[in-house]
Amino acid sequence: MLLLTAASCSRDTFFQPDARVDFATPLPAAADSARVTAGRHYHRGPGGRLLLGPHYRRAWAEPVTLPVLTPATVVPGGLAFAKMGGGFQTISMTMTDSAGRSYAVRSIDKDPYKTLPKALRQGFILATVRDATAAAMPYGAFVVPPLATAAGVLHASPRAFYVRADETGLGEASEKFRGKVVLLERKYEGKPNIDGPVAGAEDLVETEDLLPNRYASQRHQLDGAAYLRARLLDLWLGDWDRHEGQWSWAAYAQPGHRLLWKPVPQDRDQVFFRFDDGVASWVVSKLVKKFRTFRPRYQSIEGYTRNASFVDERALAAVPRATYRATALDLQQRLTDAVIEVAVRQGLPPEVYRLEGPRLVASLKARRAALPQAAEKFYRLKSEQVLIAGTDQAERFEVERLNDTATVVSVYSLENDKVGRGETLLYRRRFNPQDTRRVRLHGLQGKDEFVVSGSVRRSPFIDIYGGPGEDLVQDSSRVAGLRKRTRFFDTARNNDFRPGPETKNKTAHNVFSHAFDRDGSGR
Template identity: 35%
Template sequence: MSVFCSSQRFQVLTTGVLCAFLNSSCASPAPKTAVVPPNIGPDSVVQVAAGPGYARSRTYKFFWGRHYRKEWATPVPVRVFNLSTVVPGGLTPVQAGGSFQTKNLRLVDRNGVEYVLRSVDKDATKALPVRLQDGVIGRLMKDQTSVIHPYGAFIVPVLANAAGVYHTNPILGYLGDDPVLGKFRQDYANALYLLEERPDGDQSTVRSFGQSAKVQSSRKVFTNLVASARYHVDARQYLRSRLFDMWLGDWSRREDQWRWASFPTPDSSTRYQAIPRDRDHAFFKFDDGLLTHIIGWVKTNYQSFHKNIRLADVEGLNRAARPMDKSLLVYLSAEDFQQVADSMRQSLTNDVIRRSLQVWPPEVYALSGEEFTEKLRSRRDQLPAVAAKFYELLARDVEIPGTEEPERFVIEPAGVGQVRISVYRAVQKQAPTLIGQRVFNAHDTRSIKLFGLGGNDVFEINGLPDARIAIGLYDGAGQDTIRQQTPPATTSNRITLYNSNDGNTVEVGKAIQVKDYQPAANEFDGTGWLLRHRLY
């Protein structure tokens, strides 16, 4: 969704102020998209500007930002896509799609491998009511596409490969009035696109997707994660991807921005590794205008790609992915975060950065090359500090979910100010297996919540941890057992059992507080847990 979609009231106010200064500027037509080059043919190269209409006056830019307007307005040499020959055997369009901003077209080759055309130019006005789309607010929303670097996605593969992060491999091209488009011809002809592999299904031949034979959506993966502990995410690999996001300044990393490479393990489980997709908001440049700077104070997740990553901005930078981060990184320690960050900092060398920027046309490099070189180097060197802040934010209030199967949660002291949480898979007729374990320190953590979700779970309290950490036990669905081993009578603690009274067995001493409660929709079971991830 557009950077302005959730700020419409604010826009109306600022638009009125701006119009008083600019008179006719607000009445100007919406920015033009790429100009149709004359006399194009298959396998030719044409000069195309991604968005010539984003060029604006000095006064307009003072209020609404310089952004990447020069990059959008500069013509560059672009290959013309011929769908019959762009890959061996050609591509056949099969399905139109896209979000409020990006126009997508799914294609398939002769072997059934899927690709996607994604429009370089964006148009977020479709998120508005029809009556507003052609008005002042609609034009401002369209104009703010210039906060995105039109060619930013093309430098990512070299960087991601060095960082050990999976990635797509976009190719820039111009699609003319190709007859192969068929019924999609009117809506998709004569525009600038990136063409890339679609991370789905059998990708065993694609190295940048881990050569996984089964790539799945976030909806499918998270459904499996809450169904059974036999499914798990490679947390360190996901952390590497998330730190890479922060390095690029990519703040729009909600669940649908990911696909997952799956791999069978020797114990008949499934391990998932993250495949980031859609780099539309990487290298975001928003706060270089008076009014956009003010909006950035209100919408703190609109983080711009600066030379320095301010530690105070790390929370806003990661707000969209916070539900995922809290679930998938819950068992990693501060040392894990530092090890991954140090590894990435060493891998992302100056030479890697230089080679990544060389994929740009010379015209684009002349405008952005020096700026990006400086910023990428500086932000790389900050990765350890950013990782430490990221850990600090996630460690403050922790949530540990079970699954729809039975689990055994073990809570025990681990020293002064420390508590150890261990979670085991406890399916009948199978030996208990450790799902995850972590020692929490009161210096970092103020609360821990354990969610049983489904199954007949066991919450086992072995001694009472330090009272500086509040611990909540949420039984969820199923008939659970909550027991305290040799409970001391008076030891101070802050453990609370939230008992839904659906047939649980409670064997705890007076030191444990028990509260009757009605579970919230996103606390009760696996289906409810998916609500937290906007996937149900």
């Protein structure tokens, strides 16, 4: 019955007509603030809350006072419309200031209409999926900046505004944004935006532009330690939506003409997510693991991190267990009670703080206490299978099966004349087969060498993907047991293949093994 009632909400009438509480009365031209609700259409009666969950409905429906967005004065020199955004659920656009710096403007409310198959874009399914937006804390993103600062993680600093119902200063986007509560923040993408938290960077790009460069040249390296720090902050905040599109990367010059890329997290719309508190939403949470609820105890680490698995696999490949624990302990020291309390009180509107603030503060403190345990689970999850990729230049991969608890993988450059003599080591990590079941080596293009040695009783499986070009594979290792622990995937011809007793030949008369997803487009 409740779902049938929800189905009666058509596409045009589901959302509030205007965020202003008294929208029937025109807003004075000189008004600099307005009394608004983020989404009073998420209010439900007792039956609806029982079935679908209380979520953050009170926060969405609670009237708060927000400043009115005035494009001409919101930043020095004003903002001008640049282009519409391409988000599937959020109405978004890019604006620029007089210096060419970019700003994102996004509606706080969401509409998942375009994410559903056409056959489901109507009736109770659409209405129920739309209702799930109430599981997000509408003002959560504004709590994050001081926490990220204390944690040592680069970040943007969003602000909330109301867009007038008669606004005309947003160019062709004016009609879409009228009457809405929006988030305004700097976009840290592109060289014109190198300032503030990324001052001193050489370049500033999105993930889809970074990774192809990383795999093309040894000059580019990802800062795994900085990325881990950002990811542990994500876990602590319960931010499960960290796919590759949610990151920018700032490049910093290193010796040997190299660039070290540090992550800049973006879009904090899903922090403090609260979902499994209704009958129907509890069932969905058991079926869709990524919908994890923020509470004092961590839920599934695998669920929290599923959306970020593509970037995690590439950025955390060199990070050892000790760094996970050390980073978690450091975050515990940085994220003090005072930091948490000030961030929550200043980030939430006073009316919403009274509803949610004390509970949010208590949950953050409890999760902070358990952060080292969460980091250990995260390490185990990400260390079960490890991807080590070279570049399109020539590398030598050395696998040393030292003993039953240590297999060391090192990657050296064979391009000394290009990267500088004496700086040939690109990668090194020690693997314990108790933690790591399989290591996948991708040589990509270039004439690569793979050398495997050592005699042990236990070792991870080593999968070698030579990639295009002629490669050398030499395996003199031995591991006790009947199953061969070194496998070579490549074309059947044009390689110098020197197998040993531990080598399983998986070459074929096709190039399927050369496939490697460089930017996430192959998923």
